[in-house]
Amino acid sequence: MASSFFAAKATSSSKLTSKQRVEPALQPWVEKYRPKTIDDISAQEHTVAVLRKTLTSTNLPHMLFYGPPGTGKTSTILALARQLFGPDNFRNRVLELNASDERGINIVRDKIKNFARQTPRAETVASDGKVYPCPPYKIIILDEADSMTQDAQGALRRIMETYARITRFCLVCNYVTRIIEPLASRCSKFRFTPLDSDSAALRLSHIAQAEEIDVDKAVIDELISTSAGDLRRAITYLQSASRLSSSSTPATKIKPVDIQEIAGVVPTAVIEDFARILGIEVQNDMVVDDSPPRVDGRGGFEPIKKYVKFLMREGYSATQIISQVHDLVTFHPTLNGRKKSKCALVFAEADKALCDGADEELWVMEVGLRVNKAVLS
Amino acid sequence: MSLWVDQYRPRSLDALSYHHGLSERLKALAASGDFPHMLFYGPSGAGKKTRISCTLKQLFGSGVEKLKIDQRVFLSPSKRKIEINIVQSNYHIEITPSEAGNYDRVVIQELLKEIAQTQQVDMGAKQRFKVVIINEADSLSRDAQAALRRTMEKYMSNMRIILCANSTSRLIAPIKSRCLLMRVAAPSEDEMLAVLQSVARRVGFDLPPEAGTKIVEDSNGNLRKALLVLEALKMQSPDLTGPLSIAKPDWEVYCHKVADLIVSEQSPARVMEVRTKFYELLSHCIPPTVILKTVAERVVDKVDESLKADIMHWAAFYEVRMRNGNKKIYHLEAWVVKVMSLYKQFFYNIDMSEFD
Ligand SMILES: Nc1ncnc2c1ncn2[C@@H]1O[C@H](COP(=O)(O)OP(=O)(O)OP(=O)(O)O)[C@@H](O)[C@H]1O
Numbered sequence: 225m226a227s228s229f230f231a232a233k234a235t236s237s238s239k240l241t242s243k244q245r246v247e248p249a250l251q252p253w254v255e256k257y258r259p260k261t262i263d264d265i266s267a268q269e270h271t272v273a274v275l276r277k278t279l280t281s282t283n284l285p286h287m288l289f290y291g292p293p294g295t296g297k298t299s300t301i302l303a304l305a306r307q308l309f310g311p312d313n314f315r316n317r318v319l320e321l322n323a324s325d326e327r328g329i330n331i332v333r334d335k336i337k338n339f340a341r342q343t344p345r346a347e348t349v350a351s352d353g354k355v356y357p358c359p360p361y362k363i364i365i366l367d368e369a370d371s372m373t374q375d376a377q378g379a380l381r382r383i384m385e386t387y388a389r390i391t392r393f394c395l396v397c398n399y400v401t402r403i404i405e406p407l408a409s410r411c412s413k414f415r416f417t418p419l420d421s422d423s424a425a426l427r428l429s430h431i432a433q434a435e436e437i438d439v440d441k442a443v444i445d446e447l448i449s450t451s452a453g454d455l456r457r458a459i460t461y462l463q464s465a466s467r468l469s470s471s472s473t474p475a476t477k478i479k480p481v482d483i484q485e486i487a488g489v490v491p492t493a494v495i496e497d498f499a500r501i502l503g504i505e506v507q508n509d510m511v512v513d514d515s516p517p518r519v520d521g522r523g524g525f526e527p528i529k530k531y532v533k534f535l536m537r538e539g540y541s542a543t544q545i546i547s548q549v550h551d552l553v554t555f556h557p558t559l560n561g562r563k564k565s566k567c568a569l570v571f572a573e574a575d576k577a578l579c580d581g582a583d584e585e586l587w588v589m590e591v592g593l594r595v596n597k598a599v600l601s
Numbered sequence: 602m603s604l605w606v607d608q609y610r611p612r613s614l615d616a617l618s619y620h621h622g623l624s625e626r627l628k629a630l631a632a633s634g635d636f637p638h639m640l641f642y643g644p645s646g647a648g649k650k651t652r653i654s655c656t657l658k659q660l661f662g663s664g665v666e667k668l669k670i671d672q673r674v675f676l677s678p679s680k681r682k683i684e685i686n687i688v689q690s691n692y693h694i695e696i697t698p699s700e701a702g703n704y705d706r707v708v709i710q711e712l713l714k715e716i717a718q719t720q721q722v723d724m725g726a727k728q729r730f731k732v733v734i735i736n737e738a739d740s741l742s743r744d745a746q747a748a749l750r751r752t753m754e755k756y757m758s759n760m761r762i763i764l765c766a767n768s769t770s771r772l773i774a775p776i777k778s779r780c781l782l783m784r785v786a787a788p789s790e791d792e793m794l795a796v797l798q799s800v801a802r803r804v805g806f807d808l809p810p811e812a813g814t815k816i817v818e819d820s821n822g823n824l825r826k827a828l829l830v831l832e833a834l835k836m837q838s839p840d841l842t843g844p845l846s847i848a849k850p851d852w853e854v855y856c857h858k859v860a861d862l863i864v865s866e867q868s869p870a871r872v873m874e875v876r877t878k879f880y881e882l883l884s885h886c887i888p889p890t891v892i893l894k895t896v897a898e899r900v901v902d903k904v905d906e907s908l909k910a911d912i913m914h915w916a917a918f919y920e921v922r923m924r925n926g927n928k929k930i931y932h933l934e935a936w937v938v939k940v941m942s943l944y945k946q947f948f949y950n951i952d953m954s955e956f957d
């Protein structure tokens with residue numbers, strides 16, 4: 225499968241990329257605001273500190289970057305490479321292979337061999353007048369390396385050794401355990417952590433300022449909580465929200481609910497109503513004029529079924545509903561551990577079932593009924 | 602002569618009834634020059650497809666309505682032929698990759714690459730990009746979704762993708778984070794009634810409110826179903842007054858019969874009887890999940906409160922197994938046995954826990 229996949233690919237993929245030019249205004253912000261130097265990288269202080277030293281020394285180890293999506297792995301290595309070689313030499317010194325579609329064993333052999341074979345030469349003063357260290361080796365970036373086959377990784381081992389004198393490898397991946405040990409042990413490992421909320425807030429505010437859009441702290445907070453440390457997602461949501469708010473007439477300010485809608489989050493009020501029907505007490509910190517009708521979760525089957533039907537008609541996704549009910553239960557101040565544990569079981573079962581493609585309505589219902597039973601027990 | 606659902610389908614964003622906020626947003630996006638990839642999701646018959654084609658028209662003008670339908674043949678890695686129907690205009694192309702079964706990745710890759718490579722030929726086109734509509738996106742395999750992930754970033758300059766799905770649960774996170782999500786909820790009962798009335802007016806008759814309400818209640822938020830029922834009723838009794846009986850589809854009546862059989866007697870002989878009925882339904886291509894859900898809901902309506910949750914639990918339990926298993930009938934039958942034993946246990950207070 226992998227090899228024929230590769231064969232189909234090789235004919236058409238390479239010549240495409242260079243033609244694509246997107247006007248800056250229409251560029252996705254995630255690309256537009258990709259850090260240019262390693263000092264632009266938010267958080268990840270340890271990694272940045274170590275890499276900064278490599279800018280002054282002439283040596284660089286093989287590297288392995290790992291961590292969850294949108295934490296700056298690809299950006300860091302690209303920025304580092306640019307700072308090492310400058311704009312003129314970047315092209316002939318850095319090879320970026322995106323493993324997600326070029327993962328056949330042949331690619332690893334041919335492309336890397338060809339690239340590594342050409343001897344590096346360099347002028348250190350670049351056309352932009354700056355001086356770059358331009359150390360005497362090339363960098364090969366293997367992005368999304370965890371989706372490379374074991375065979376391809378095995379082949380890489382030899383290649384790394386053969387060209388060790390003139391190349392440095394940087395493997396980038398989400399799951400470090402999917403990199404075979406002999407490869408991993410040849411590299412210095414750098415762990416990228418999900419962005420803390422302060423760093424994320426800073427970066428998002430910076431982008432908002434540069435785009436001249438007016439965002440409240442509440443919106444930033446919402447972005448951070450819906451994206452869970454994935455800055456790429458946060459930036460994408462921000463751009464979508466700004467697109468929508470600026471194109472509505474009259475232009476309106478971005479509101480936290482807009483972010484929720486874009487992220488596919490079920491409105492808090494809806495989840496809280498559901499929770500009440502299931503018998504979970506929900507604090508109401510908002511002052512509502514007419515207090516909602518008392519529901520105590522003892523209404524039995526019918527109200528739960530009715531509410532699940534409503535959720536389905538509204539089109540909310542089951543995984544999203546369940547993850548929000550999960551959070552509400554798990555962090556609930558008064559439910560006891562025993563009840564929470566019973567709920568935990570059904571959340572796990574539901575997640576597995578949905579991954580297996582189960583019917584969404586049946587499983588939201590199942591979660592509702594079992595949480596209800598656990599809470600009343 | 603086409604059906605009313607097609608004949609009176611709104612053709613422009615302005616003509617869309619309900620969810621006006623959504624229509625405004627789509628209009629604004631179409632005008633912005635910065636049109637993103639999009640994911641429309643919501644229940645069946647809520648108006649996703651209608652909204653998508655109205656958006657296309659807003660983007661490209663009436664040229665998108667000149668459609669041609671082609672059959673294309675793709676080769677799987679093992680050189681098997683995969684035939685796919687493709688609907689296209691000069692500005693867009695529409696595919697339903699689930700037609701390709703396990704080979705959806707091949708279709709997605711080949712087709713999208715082909716489109717990405719061809720520039721817009723029509724110099725007068727309003728947009729530089731072509732739109733690719735992918736129907737039933739939630740049934741795309743993981744492989745096909747992974748193939749999309751890269752393509753969506755690389756070919757942004759001359760292609761936009763619009764995904765249409767019932768739910769976002771089965772789409773991988775990297776795809777969702779590259780799209781603008783558009784949730785199309787089912788219309789409310791009042792909104793549905795308004796659509797039925799406006800269609801009636803355009804056909805040239807008055808819809809009595811009671812009839813309208815009845816149709817709406819019966820159709821569970823599915824506007825397509827409501828319109829089909831309206832047309833059928835109008836054929837049967839042209840004045841639409843008096844007590845209306847909305848004929849349930851045969852399979853539904855049949856499912857209800859099955860439920861009644863389960864509730865009225867619990868015995869091995871009855872299991873066999875029910876099994877024959879399941880076979881009958883399956884051989885008429887009623888999806889097994891629909892059978893299970895319809896029967897279960899009816900059973901639950903007829904039993905004691907204390908049994909309802911358990912019956913639904915086992916329905917959920919066997920539905921997933923049925924999906925992963927091969928023989929649908931086994932799982933349907935297992936569920937029936939389970940329900941019957943629960944029922945007996947309830948009535949005779951027999952301890953059956955060893956069967957769990
Ligand atoms: N630490 C960071 N500092 C500044 N910007 C960041 C950081 N992390 C992510 N970003 C932003 O998010 C975008 C995506 O980041 P990047 O491509 O580096 O993620 P990644 O870690 O490689 O994710 P994946 O595992 O999905 O490939 C960048 O273009 C940048 O705009």
Ligand SMILES: Nc1ncnc2c1ncn2[C@@H]1O[C@H](COP(=O)(O)OP(=O)(O)O)[C@@H](O)[C@H]1O
Pocket residue numbers: 605606607609610611616617618619643644645646647648649650651652796824825828
């Ligand atoms: N906004 C609307 N206003 C009036 N009629 C609509 C609207 N949306 C959908 N319809 C009607 O409902 C039918 C089903 O809609 P469709 O877009 O096919 O639903 P979905 O794609 O969500 O399954 C259409 O044929 C059309 O007649």
Ligand SMILES: [Mg+2]
Pocket residue numbers: 297298299367368396
């Ligand atoms: Mg990356």
Ligand SMILES: [Mg+2]
Pocket residue numbers: 646649650
């Ligand atoms: Mg449809």
